[in-house]
Amino acid sequence: MKGDLVIVGLGPGPEGWVTPAATAAVAAADVILGYTPYVNRITPKPGQILEASDNREELVRAQRALSLAASGKRVAVVSGGDPGVFAMAAAVYEAVEANPASADGVDIRVEPGVTAMLAAAARIGAPLGHDFCAISLSDNLKPWATIERRLRLVAEADFVIALYNPASKARPQQIKQAFQILSAVLPAETIVVFARAVGRPDEEIDVATLAGAADMPCDMRTLVIIGSQATRQVKSPDGRAWIYTPRSEQRR
Amino acid sequence: MKGDLVIVGLGPGPEGWVTPAATAAVAAADVILGYTPYVNRITPKPGQILEASDNREELVRAQRALSLAASGKRVAVVSGGDPGVFAMAAAVYEAVEANPASADGVDIRVEPGVTAMLAAAARIGAPLGHDFCAISLSDNLKPWATIERRLRLVAEADFVIALYNPASKARPQQIKQAFQILSAVLPAETIVVFARAVGRPDEEIDVATLAGAADMPCDMRTLVIIGSQATRQVKSPDGRAWIYTPRSEQRR
Incomplete structure (x- = not known):
């Protein structure tokens, strides 16, 4: 049997x-x-x-x-x-x-x-509230040229982009290359979320702009979410802030 | 308080x-x-x-x-x-x-x-095993031209595509238009999965090719997954079949 x-x-x-x-x-x-x-x-x-x-x-x-x-x-x-x-x-x-x-x-x-991007999104607000994509940045199983091409096309299409496996000890530079590729298409003020160890005791969620994203720490336990041109920060009067992407196409 | x-x-x-x-x-x-x-x-x-x-x-x-x-x-x-x-x-x-x-x-x-695409994927195999995107096909909140443009770009980028809200009583035709747009970029034999009411008593999962997709029933309880050029069917000798996308870029 x-x-x-x-x-x-x-x-x-x-x-x-x-x-x-x-x-x-x-x-x-x-x-x-x-x-x-x-x-x-x-x-x-x-x-x-x-x-x-x-x-x-x-x-x-x-x-x-x-x-x-x-x-x-x-x-x-x-x-x-x-x-x-x-x-x-x-x-x-x-x-x-x-x-x-x-x-x-x-x-x-x-x-x-x-999956990680849903938990990361939940922690910071609702960045995946509109059309989005998920890309693994690891080139162990696909050529880096494919990754580059996909990043360019989804940036042109104004998707929210979730990056899995953004960096590892063997690949510390590729996330920086990815930000460079995206910077050619997306505005410098595009919102980037770094969600590390979501749900774990050492969880850490940071928000940057695309212009400053390459300086942020990033490892294999990090999930990176790059906003679309509609993704924005919203604040309450008491000083808390969230990141979300509206359901409609309204830009920032 | x-x-x-x-x-x-x-x-x-x-x-x-x-x-x-x-x-x-x-x-x-x-x-x-x-x-x-x-x-x-x-x-x-x-x-x-x-x-x-x-x-x-x-x-x-x-x-x-x-x-x-x-x-x-x-x-x-x-x-x-x-x-x-x-x-x-x-x-x-x-x-x-x-x-x-x-x-x-x-x-x-x-x-x-x-989310629905994860459950739908689990039921049929692993179609989201490689880079994928999620698009809502409802144009209640965004112009149809944006949807068309995004479909074209992600097809060019060879993503697996999950379509949420593919059709409703008020919008029975848009999923057919979407298949038409995708057909201009993707081969006729591209695999399309229709997952209806996943996890419910009336769950129904069907598989078609892009050439035949417009003839398949589709409503607001359906989640549609369009394969990449690597997405394929795999069979066991006893006649069962699954749909999956390999982790590497190997095409069918």
Whole structure:
């Protein structure tokens, strides 16, 4: 008898953002696989096996998960945020495509989650209130030229832009290049939000303009949101401020 | 003493997709406001007041919510999916901008949720596995020319495209126009997913090509995902099929 494989989104961090369906899927698993920081969020029940592995090992992890499920195990692969956004769901289907027989009779499903940009947006106001896009800035899996071209076109189209994987120790400069590309199209006063470790104890949300964005700290735990030409700051008389994009096209 | 206002995402439908934080926010409210179908999902506790109102009344609802909160009530405004994506969070900040005094001393926060495109993607595989965008096809709040231009540019940039509000009784033709615009840029065999009423008893997921997309049924409860040139179908030997977009740029 074949087992099953569920690819689960654990949300950005806090328990309050893990859906009951995700919690149930993890609880029902015999084996739970994932990138170490995500697996570390699971408290295993008696008998449950946790298999943590490194970043960049997504395809091997997916193959291992399929193989365990084919052997009759109930398998959960965990991702932070939503598993379908720059995460493990695509890796599992890549493994299925490379070896369709590995999925034969294995029940595969995805449990969605709150992806990072939604949580980041919620913390600062409603910057994703109008048309927006999500781009992974990592060029591990696509040419940098593609990223450049996409940034230019969505800036021309005046989308709000959410950047996943904006920087890492190996790629500290690309976010600065991205801001440079965007500056050729967008005004210097375009609002840029840096949301770091959203939902975690060390959460930090900063707001800059595009002109000053390259000087802001940015790492692999940061989600960057670049506003459209309608994205603005709104203040209450008591001094609090929020960033939002109106539903209509009115510019600042 | 001022009350507070939380704008809550209830997810696409099923209880399993409502985050514990959203559930807690609704439970703590004195008054719950929202579009009727979303308010109808709430079972009020003794003493809780529900105020359902019509679609297109977002700004009035936002003003009413701010006013109730200013009078000391704990107020929840509920949205389906995520409140920051084409939903009530932007409307509340629009109301704040129009009348900053209405937010004076009122605690305002957003509780994120699973937005429709994530749930739709999860049901069919992982079509949002690579760079993607979200566009509302409703021209109630922006000119149709803007929508056309954005569709053309993101098609040129080879994004996966999620279309919110693709059609309504008043706008049955615009989704067909959108497919026509996209057909000028994208190949006829581009994959199009129609996800209707995701998570509900009458859920229906259909897959077509761009060439045949205009003939597919589509209404205001449908979320449409148009694949990039890398989005593909993958099959298991037992005949099941999924749609996904690989993490790398490899074309079909």
